[in-house]
Amino acid sequence: MNNLPANPNNASAFDAHHPPSNELIEKCVHCGFCLPVCPTYVLWGQEMDSPRGRIYLMKLAADGAVEMNSNWVSHFDTCLGCMACMPACPSGVDYGKLIEATRAQIERKTLRSSAEKFHRRFILENFTRPDRLRRMRLLLLIYQKTGLQAALRGLGLLHLLPKKLQVMEALLPKLRRREAVAEFTPAVGTKRRRVGLLLGCVQREFFSQVNAATVRVLAAEGCEVVAPQSQSCCGALPVHAGEEIAAVELAKKTIDTFEQAYVDTVVTNAAGCGSNVKEYGHLLRDDPQYAERARKFAAKCKDISELLASLKPRAKRQPLKLRVAFHDSCHLQNAQGVRSQPRALLTGIPGLELAEIPEAPICCGSAGIFNLVQPDTARTLGDRKADLIAPLNVDVVATGNPGCILQMQSALTRHGQKMPVLHFIQLLDASLCGKSIDSLRR
Numbered sequence: 001m002n003n004l005p006a007n008p009n010n011a012s013a014f015d016a017h018h019p020p021s022n023e024l025i026e027k028c029v030h031c032g033f034c035l036p037v038c039p040t041y042v043l044w045g046q047e048m049d050s051p052r053g054r055i056y057l058m059k060l061a062a063d064g065a066v067e068m069n070s071n072w073v074s075h076f077d078t079c080l081g082c083m084a085c086m087p088a089c090p091s092g093v094d095y096g097k098l099i100e101a102t103r104a105q106i107e108r109k110t111l112r113s114s115a116e117k118f119h120r121r122f123i124l125e126n127f128t129r130p131d132r133l134r135r136m137r138l139l140l141l142i143y144q145k146t147g148l149q150a151a152l153r154g155l156g157l158l159h160l161l162p163k164k165l166q167v168m169e170a171l172l173p174k175l176r177r178r179e180a181v182a183e184f185t186p187a188v189g190t191k192r193r194r195v196g197l198l199l200g201c202v203q204r205e206f207f208s209q210v211n212a213a214t215v216r217v218l219a220a221e222g223c224e225v226v227a228p229q230s231q232s233c234c235g236a237l238p239v240h241a242g243e244e245i246a247a248v249e250l251a252k253k254t255i256d257t258f259e260q261a262y263v264d265t266v267v268t269n270a271a272g273c274g275s276n277v278k279e280y281g282h283l284l285r286d287d288p289q290y291a292e293r294a295r296k297f298a299a300k301c302k303d304i305s306e307l308l309a310s311l312k313p314r315a316k317r318q319p320l321k322l323r324v325a326f327h328d329s330c331h332l333q334n335a336q337g338v339r340s341q342p343r344a345l346l347t348g349i350p351g352l353e354l355a356e357i358p359e360a361p362i363c364c365g366s367a368g369i370f371n372l373v374q375p376d377t378a379r380t381l382g383d384r385k386a387d388l389i390a391p392l393n394v395d396v397v398a399t400g401n402p403g404c405i406l407q408m409q410s411a412l413t414r415h416g417q418k419m420p421v422l423h424f425i426q427l428l429d430a431s432l433c434g435k436s437i438d439s440l441r442r
């Protein structure tokens, strides 16, 4: 702690609006069980870049022993918010709530450089707006279809771009035909449920095939699906980046929209969005008009794998002769506690063989906007995953979050591994529709 200056006022470094809870901080008994699953501790072996160290830094700031200076902030900027520390903690420390509160304090109280501010603004103001993403997608489609991307990559000219653009370019997926999702899709056969579908932002524009597959599977399993076209971003990226005001506004809009849809369940197929909407009760806890509605809304939210696991399979599964590595998204396995359900869906497909990737708790480096704002660490983690996948000899990598798909596909391509990274629901859809894996690449 010697390079963190003391707070001269000896008062808490946090302001009074939702500081990290002392009660949660005090639950940490410093046992260190969380250290081996923390990606930054695994990479650097530094106590202050571990969950235990970060909680200690929160305590020092709360006690007024340190200021929120750039050194202190850097240990939170390097946290992926992957929540791997939570299931590993025998004392039940809710690190998710602690880091969310800390990040909101950081964004309110500390100054970032103009370049950093502009970069974060650009990400948050574009990646949370499907209309802007749609225009961006069009330009990027032209970039790919005209052969410009291949030419620039082939000639090695991309290194002339600013690093932040290089990072985004490297994550760009191969853009495919956009598949529309109807506002209303009837159930096939007798209706079992009426569900709403959260379309996501990046998912809606860059992985529309995942939403289309989700709707087909739900309908085939007897669910009528309402996908309100007017729905906004759910606020996952802002909340994970500490932008509380923006997150609260987006959460309220999402609740308003889905209340009008009169659904039994709100289905999510992007783990980052799913973990966010399940926490609306906490996010809106102070709002007299929304607190109760937010709790009710959150209770209705389920990942697509959770909902399907609760329904007896009805649609016929056709064989898919594939060996598949399943990658647990952090926001699915750690934040939502969903591990067995996607595996059960995949192993229910005849002919499909599942392979486990070692070091499952360790994040791939995607983590919301982490791979854009901390690209070097993200790249190291992506490379680590690609190295672990290589010996498995799989045909496909399956996961449950668009951010992980982008990050893993980019890492695998860098390592010369050609297998596609798909959402697990695309594999189930392929099995129900009798599609080949090659059709999913096109």
Ligand code: SF4
Residues within 6 Å of the ligand: 037, 038, 039, 040, 041, 049, 050, 051, 054, 078, 079, 080, 081, 082, 083, 084, 085, 086, 095
């Ligand atoms: S959220 Fe992830 S990176 Fe952050 S402290 Fe926990 S395990 Fe480490």
Ligand code: SF4
Residues within 6 Å of the ligand: 027, 028, 029, 030, 031, 032, 033, 034, 035, 051, 052, 055, 085, 088, 089, 090, 091, 092, 093
């Ligand atoms: S496992 Fe829990 S109690 Fe132990 S050091 Fe980590 S956060 Fe603290």
